[in-house]
Each structure stands twice: as structure tokens, then as C-alpha cells.
Amino acid sequence: MxxxxxxxxxxxxxxxxxxxxxxxxxxxxxxxxxxxxxxxxxxxxxxxxxxxxxxxxxxxxxxxxxxxxxxxxxxxxxxxxxxxxxxxxxxxxxxxxxxxxxxxxxxxxxxxxxxxxxxxxxYFQNNLQGGEPIFQNGSLKIDYKMQTVYVKNEEIHVTPIEYKILCLLAKNMGRVLTHINITKEIWGSSFEGDIASLRVHVATVRKKIEKKDPLNKCIQTHIGIGYCMVKQE
Known part of the structure; x- marks a missing residue:
């Protein structure tokens, strides 16, 4: 540009x-x-x-x-x-x-x-122009209105916490969110136990996505720092 x-x-x-x-x-x-x-x-x-x-x-x-x-x-x-x-x-x-x-x-x-x-x-400007309550990243789709998640057009079950984490990463796609960023947004606090829970939730939701599509590596781990939603083709 x-x-x-x-x-x-x-x-x-x-x-x-x-x-x-x-x-x-x-x-x-x-x-x-x-x-x-x-x-x-x-x-x-x-x-x-x-x-x-x-x-x-x-x-x-x-x-x-x-x-x-x-x-x-x-x-x-x-x-x-x-x-x-x-x-x-x-x-x-x-x-x-x-x-x-x-x-x-x-x-x-x-x-x-x-x-x-x-x-x-x-990317965000183009997405916002349409006003569609849908996030699409490769095979991953989040329907904000229905609060549902799909991989390869098949719905996957996620817990409320997992859904919130996915939405937070999706709305900040390409940006590294630290453990503290995420835990404060999701839990309203950032104690060591919250960060440990976050790691478990991210690992679980990543497995659910990759079980449906092993090639979708949309959640990227930055060791010791946090996580990032990366663009998928």
C-alpha cells in the first residue's frame, strides 16, 4: 500500500x-x-x-x-x-x-x-463492509449470530469458553495475543491457574479443528508468549 x-x-x-x-x-x-x-x-x-x-x-x-x-x-x-x-x-x-x-x-x-x-x-475492512456475522478462515467458520463453529461445513461442538477464545483470536487475526490478554478478556483475571486453563482449552479446541481438517493450522502458538489466529488458504 x-x-x-x-x-x-x-x-x-x-x-x-x-x-x-x-x-x-x-x-x-x-x-x-x-x-x-x-x-x-x-x-x-x-x-x-x-x-x-x-x-x-x-x-x-x-x-x-x-x-x-x-x-x-x-x-x-x-x-x-x-x-x-x-x-x-x-x-x-x-x-x-x-x-x-x-x-x-x-x-x-x-x-x-x-x-x-x-x-x-x-481484510477486516472488507469483512466489515458486508456486515455479515460470519468469520471464515480456510475450512474454519464461525457464525457469530448462531454462536456455532464449523470445520469443512460440519458443526463441531465447543464449550462456551472455547467459543469465546476462538472469537477473540478470530477478531484479532494476525495479531499475537498474550496469555494475559486472553485470560483477562475471557476470565476477567490473569492468575497462573487461568493461564494453565487457557493452555488446556486451546489444546482442546485445536484438536477439534484438526480432527475435522488436519491441514487447518489456524491457531499458532508463540511459546512463552501467547497465541495467534493465522490466515489459512
């Missing part, structure tokens, strides 16, 4: 130059913010379609920037950070980031992540 409005939040000149050069080569339009405060102002006034965000900003932590932006906006946020620990990734994703790229990174990888984000935006 050319001529897109991307906000690049990065205080390091060399990294910022690498990112913006890659964007220019693909004809993306962009704006620059070198601090957290500036990023928040830009996000509130310029309405970017996508934000590329460094976590190590001079005035505030990038996770706090995500939280502030998420208080009013659902704009996709891709974190680009040297922090590679799972905890840092989980904190950013829990705060509302959509994706996480670890430095050092290749521009090819970054551009692929950007294209993937725009594909998800277009």
Missing part, C-alpha cells in the same frame, strides 16, 4: 535513517518523532495508519507510549526494539502492540511485517 501515512518513532539517527530509507524505496509516506511525547502528539493530531515504535526513547518508555495511544486509538503499532527478552515482548504486546521486531533487523523483514499489517487492515 503506497502513499501510506506511517509514524516512525526512533531517536537513534542511524536506525531512523535505515527505516526511513526502506520506506522511501517502497513509496511509503512517513512522519518522524524522536521522543515519546512527540509520538503521542503526532498520533493524536496526524492520524497515522501505522506506527513503528522504538521502546528505548529518551523521555519515556515505549510501553507507556503504547498505553497512552491505546487509550483512544486502535492504530496498528509495530515495536522495533533491541530488547529481546520474552518479558519485554510480552509487556509490549500486553500494552497493545500488534507486532514486535527485534534489533538488529533486516529491512526486508520490516517491510514484510508492514505489508502483513496492511493486509490485515484490508
Amino acid at each position: 503506497s502513499n501510506s501515512n506511517i509514524l516512525v518513532v526512533e531517536d537513534d539517527f542511524a536506525i531512523r535513517n535505515l527505516i526511513t530509507t526502506a520506506l522511501e524505496m517502497e513509496n511509503y509516506k512517513y512522519r518522524i518523532a524522536k521522543s515519546g511525547d512527540q509520538a503521542i502528539i503526532e498520533a493524536a493530531t496526524q492520524y497515522p495508519e501505522l506506527i513503528l515504535l522504538d521502546l528505548g526513547l529518551p523521555d519515556m518508555d515505549g510501553v507507556d507510549v503504547i498505553k497512552k495511544i491505546r487509550s483512544w486509538s486502535t492504530v496498528p503499532i509495530i515495536v522495533i526494539s533491541a530488547r529481546s527478552d520474552d518479558k519485554d515482548k510480552i509487556d509490549a504486546l500486553d500494552a497493545g502492540a500488534d507486532d514486535y521486531v527485534t534489533k538488529p533487523f533486516s529491512t526486508a523483514e520490516l517491510l514484510a511485517r508492514i505489508r502483513g499489517t496492511y493486509r490485515r487492515i484490508m
Whole structure:
């Protein structure tokens, strides 16, 4: 998607130059913010379609920037950070980031992540235009109105919790949801027992889907982080 409005939040000149050069080569339009405060102002006034965000900003932590932006906006946020620990990734994703790229990174990888984000935006826009209460991902179909789930057009029995998990993943397709994201949404809490229960429920519903269609691998596990609904052909 050319001529897109991307906000690049990065205080390091060399990294910022690498990112913006890659964007220019693909004809993306962009704006620059070198601090957290500036990023928040830009996000509130310029309405970017996508934000590329460094976590190590001079005035505030990038996770706090995500939280502030998420208080009013659902704009996709891709974190680009040297922090590679799972905890840092989980904190950013829990705060509302959509994706996480670890430095050092290749521009090819970054551009692929950007294209993937725009594909998800277009997918949801196209789905919402029709207003149909049906989610379809390969052989998996969720009928929101009837609250039923089908694989290869055959209904599969799922428990209320399994149904809620599937719907949550479906409505955030392509986005990694952390264990905390999911358990808070489903159970309203995130204790260790909730996360253990979540793993059991996901394993069970995955088996039900794959029993009907072994090729449907729509629920992707991110070890130590959470789960993601991935697009199936």
C-alpha cells in the first residue's frame, strides 16, 4: 500500500535513517518523532495508519507510549526494539502492540511485517463492509449470530469458553495475543491457574479443528508468549 501515512518513532539517527530509507524505496509516506511525547502528539493530531515504535526513547518508555495511544486509538503499532527478552515482548504486546521486531533487523523483514499489517487492515475492512456475522478462515467458520463453529461445513461442538477464545483470536487475526490478554478478556483475571486453563482449552479446541481438517493450522502458538489466529488458504 503506497502513499501510506506511517509514524516512525526512533531517536537513534542511524536506525531512523535505515527505516526511513526502506520506506522511501517502497513509496511509503512517513512522519518522524524522536521522543515519546512527540509520538503521542503526532498520533493524536496526524492520524497515522501505522506506527513503528522504538521502546528505548529518551523521555519515556515505549510501553507507556503504547498505553497512552491505546487509550483512544486502535492504530496498528509495530515495536522495533533491541530488547529481546520474552518479558519485554510480552509487556509490549500486553500494552497493545500488534507486532514486535527485534534489533538488529533486516529491512526486508520490516517491510514484510508492514505489508502483513496492511493486509490485515484490508481484510477486516472488507469483512466489515458486508456486515455479515460470519468469520471464515480456510475450512474454519464461525457464525457469530448462531454462536456455532464449523470445520469443512460440519458443526463441531465447543464449550462456551472455547467459543469465546476462538472469537477473540478470530477478531484479532494476525495479531499475537498474550496469555494475559486472553485470560483477562475471557476470565476477567490473569492468575497462573487461568493461564494453565487457557493452555488446556486451546489444546482442546485445536484438536477439534484438526480432527475435522488436519491441514487447518489456524491457531499458532508463540511459546512463552501467547497465541495467534493465522490466515489459512
